[in-house]
Amino acid sequence: MSATNNNTIHVPILTRVEGEGALTIRLQDGQLQDVQLRIYEPPRLFEALLQGRPLEDAPDITARICGICPVAYQMSSVHALEQALQVEITPQIRRLRRLLYCGEWIESHALHVHLLHAPDFFGASSGIELARTHPGELRRGLRLKKHGNELVAAIGGRAIHPVNVTVGGFHRWPRRDDLRRLIPDFEWGLEAAVEATRWAADFPFPDLDIDGEFVALSHPDEYPMNEGVIGSSVLPAVPVSEFRRHFSEVHVPHSTAMQAVRLPAGEPYLLGPLSRVLLNRDRLSPRARALADEIGLADSGRNPYRALLARCLEVVHAYEESLDILRHHDLSGPCRQNYAPRAGVGCAATEAPRGLLFHEYEIDDRGRIVRAVIVPPTSQNQGQIEADLRRQLQAQLARGMSRDELALKAEQLVRCYDPCISCATHFLRVHWEER
Amino acid sequence: MTSPPLIIGLGSPHGDDQAGWLVIARLRALGLPASQAVPARTPADLWDWCRSDRALTVCDACVDVGPPGTLKRWVWPEHCLPSTCGGTHDLSLGVVLSLGRELGSFPANVVVWTITGASFAPNAAASEVVLSACEHLAGRLTEALRVN
Numbered sequence: 001m002s003a004t005n006n007n008t009i010h011v012p013i014l015t016r017v018e019g020e021g022a023l024t025i026r027l028q029d030g031q032l033q034d035v036q037l038r039i040y041e042p043p044r045l046f047e048a049l050l051q052g053r054p055l056e057d058a059p060d061i062t063a064r065i066c067g068i069c070p071v072a073y074q075m076s077s078v079h080a081l082e083q084a085l086q087v088e089i090t091p092q093i094r095r096l097r098r099l100l101y102c103g104e105w106i107e108s109h110a111l112h113v114h115l116l117h118a119p120d121f122f123g124a125s126s127g128i129e130l131a132r133t134h135p136g137e138l139r140r141g142l143r144l145k146k147h148g149n150e151l152v153a154a155i156g157g158r159a160i161h162p163v164n165v166t167v168g169g170f171h172r173w174p175r176r177d178d179l180r181r182l183i184p185d186f187e188w189g190l191e192a193a194v195e196a197t198r199w200a201a202d203f204p205f206p207d208l209d210i211d212g213e214f215v216a217l218s219h220p221d222e223y224p225m226n227e228g229v230i231g232s233s234v235l236p237a238v239p240v241s242e243f244r245r246h247f248s249e250v251h252v253p254h255s256t257a258m259q260a261v262r263l264p265a266g267e268p269y270l271l272g273p274l275s276r277v278l279l280n281r282d283r284l285s286p287r288a289r290a291l292a293d294e295i296g297l298a299d300s301g302r303n304p305y306r307a308l309l310a311r312c313l314e315v316v317h318a319y320e321e322s323l324d325i326l327r328h329h330d331l332s333g334p335c336r337q338n339y340a341p342r343a344g345v346g347c348a349a350t351e352a353p354r355g356l357l358f359h360e361y362e363i364d365d366r367g368r369i370v371r372a373v374i375v376p377p378t379s380q381n382q383g384q385i386e387a388d389l390r391r392q393l394q395a396q397l398a399r400g401m402s403r404d405e406l407a408l409k410a411e412q413l414v415r416c417y418d419p420c421i422s423c424a425t426h427f428l429r430v431h432w433e434e435r
Numbered sequence: 436m437t438s439p440p441l442i443i444g445l446g447s448p449h450g451d452d453q454a455g456w457l458v459i460a461r462l463r464a465l466g467l468p469a470s471q472a473v474p475a476r477t478p479a480d481l482w483d484w485c486r487s488d489r490a491l492t493v494c495d496a497c498v499d500v501g502p503p504g505t506l507k508r509w510v511w512p513e514h515c516l517p518s519t520c521g522g523t524h525d526l527s528l529g530v531v532l533s534l535g536r537e538l539g540s541f542p543a544n545v546v547v548w549t550i551t552g553a554s555f556a557p558n559a560a561a562s563e564v565v566l567s568a569c570e571h572l573a574g575r576l577t578e579a580l581r582v583n
Binding site for chain 1: 476477479482526530533534537538539
């Protein structure tokens with residue numbers, strides 16, 4: 001629902017996104033003056049909350065930033081802390097972490113594709129309304145989401161906010177039977193994910209090309225999840241350790257979340273599945289890669305509406321990779337690498353469902369956190385979302401679209417990026433004065 | 436409705452959020468078979484158990500519906516469920532029930548009992564007042580099943 005007058009279009013609450021945000025569009029003499037994606041959830045202070053705590057607390061505390069992507073927070077935090085501690089994990093731990101991440105991608109993407117985004121292409125106001133006309137597709141989406149939750153639960157101990165991840169590895173290996181039991185469902189899920197992609201490929205996607213930079217992790221041997229360099233569609237790749245030299249967070253008055261810009265130009269950039277597929281298409285699993293060719297995503301990979309297709313391809317990829325690991329899992333060796341506390345600084349970036357999630361920690365010689373920096377993907381995407389809104393609105397205004405329709409289309413565009421607003425509201429810096 | 440009624444208790448191990456599980460444990464202790472009294476973690480778990488031809492009762496902890504230990508009966512969709520009922524990090528109970536109805540998977544009406552909690556601290560025991568309320572609710576549900 002939107003409130004409009006001659007000069008301002010106000011969408012007071014964005015629906016079917018994670019968290020709470022709003023949109024303000026200002027017009028002057030019928031021309032677009034300004035667009036503001038306003039995130040008004042209160043700041044959450046996680047970085048300050050971590051100061052002085054044992055480093056072992058970081059994975060479980062940062063996981064609480066998000067109920068949709070807790071694995072991403074756990075992964076970025078453990079990799080960053082392991083770098084600070086100079087801990088090398090075993091191939092078995094690394095592989096199980098990828099499997100855990102696959103579970104999160106499946107549950108998050110399946111939810112967004114079927115319940116949050118698909119209704120826009122059928123004129124439905126919600127997933128519940130879409131269920132009346134497309135019950136089979138909605139049932140499929142719910143089942144895919146459940147598979148993702150079950151995989152996270154099997155490895156992480158529970159589906160939401162898993163508790164088995166720790167610095168150096170896992171508290172315990174998952175039970176072999178719990179992993180094997182998932183295989184038949186995942187075999188069904190792979191085929192269902194392929195069907196879902198073909199279904200989505202026929203959606204009437206509006207025309208809009210992102211005129212900007214696509215950024216995602218890139219790894220020479222695998223589709224990026226837990227490691228790689230920071231790849232770009234425009235500039236040379238940079239190591240994750242240089243993230244803060246090339247990307248910077250900036251305050252904007254209309255949002256409690258910081259926005260991020262690419263340095264030195266100060267331009268926005270796009271993270272997420274579309275960027276990942278664009279930069280890593282040849283490292284998708286075989287079925288996902290063939291499907292990308294079939295649906296022609298390579299030819300239309302700059303359209304933010306088609307991020308839905310990239311999400312579908314990543315679900316296919318995640319099922320295929322999961323099956324490979326589930327069928328050939330190797331839980332030999334220690335489930336956790338030991339370490340001794342030491343002072344140091346470490347950083348890591350991993351690929352949350354919504355894009356690159358950067359963590360940096362400084363720890364002291366007692367293993368306490370001195371400083372934490374967390375840069376979530378939705379914070380980073382805000383500038384690009386506003387830039388794309390401006391371009392869409394200018395074109396729609398030129399076509400004489402009504403204010404209400406403009407507001408609806410703008411809200412639909414915001415949903416394309418699957419923003420997780422709760423993740424983004426972390427910005428406030430606490431200044432302590434002690435006498 | 437041809438199948439025996441189903442009671443599902445939603446919960447987690449955290450303080451009074453165990454309320455749904457406590458009701459189920461008590462129901463089983465009172466003789467209700469496990470196939471009729473089921474503990475679950477999230478509203479989405481209802482998909483595994485519910486059918487349109489089986490009467491469904493859901494028990495869940497909530498906050499801000501009276502003082503701790505308050506029992507309240509809601510009939511969905513006649514009553515709007517309290518927004519605090521169900522998790523904040525997954526599909527809410529209301530969304531799951533609405534979707535289930537549209538997909539023909541759930542009965543047209545669902546009874547939801549809420550038990551108002553006081554503390555939801557990680558891995559803490561449930562409070563005495565909630566324990567007592569859960570015991571009372573299990574007794575009422577058992578009696579209702581016996582009468583019907």
